[in-house]
Amino acid sequence: MLHCSGCHGRDGGGSAVGRVPPFAGVVGRFAREPQGRRYLVLVPGVANSGLSDSDTARVLNYVVEAWGAGAPRAAYTAAEVNAIRTSRVDDIVALRRKIVGDLARRGIRVSY
Numbered sequence: 001m002l003h004c005s006g007c008h009g010r011d012g013g014g015s016a017v018g019r020v021p022p023f024a025g026v027v028g029r030f031a032r033e034p035q036g037r038r039y040l041v042l043v044p045g046v047a048n049s050g051l052s053d054s055d056t057a058r059v060l061n062y063v064v065e066a067w068g069a070g071a072p073r074a075a076y077t078a079a080e081v082n083a084i085r086t087s088r089v090d091d092i093v094a095l096r097r098k099i100v101g102d103l104a105r106r107g108i109r110v111s112y
């Protein structure tokens, strides 16, 4: 509520005005891929939230649980979040595009 809902909405629907994407149809597909899991930790709103590794793991697990219909329950741990955070991504938009392309080639469609 404090760190995310101002942009993403209480219902995870995002905001067309702020160009905040909805979680549904995306987070579940990303959460089952190593690159997608990495992306979810490094996306700016998460990376810059100021939350600890364990609170970040908990909020991402909540997001995947609530909006990731069908995603296997591979929960984030604080250790996974910490390991990802020590890596850097130069272009988060390019990373997202690559993941969406890789998924599409395997017949997994992301909703936008």
Ligand code: HEC
Binding pocket: 003, 004, 005, 006, 007, 008, 018, 019, 020, 021, 022, 023, 026, 027, 040, 043, 044, 045, 046, 049, 051, 059, 060, 063, 096
């Ligand atoms: C200041 C507004 C803002 C805040 C606060 C924010 N986000 Fe975001 N979030 C965005 C925007 C805008 C995007 C689209 C990608 C981008 O431009 O960074 C996004 C993208 C995402 C994505 C990836 C969605 C996709 O389809 O690529 C996830 C997951 C996410 N945010 C989770 C969170 C979580 C969890 C929090 C709280 C810890 C949070 N965000 C806080 C604005 C925000």
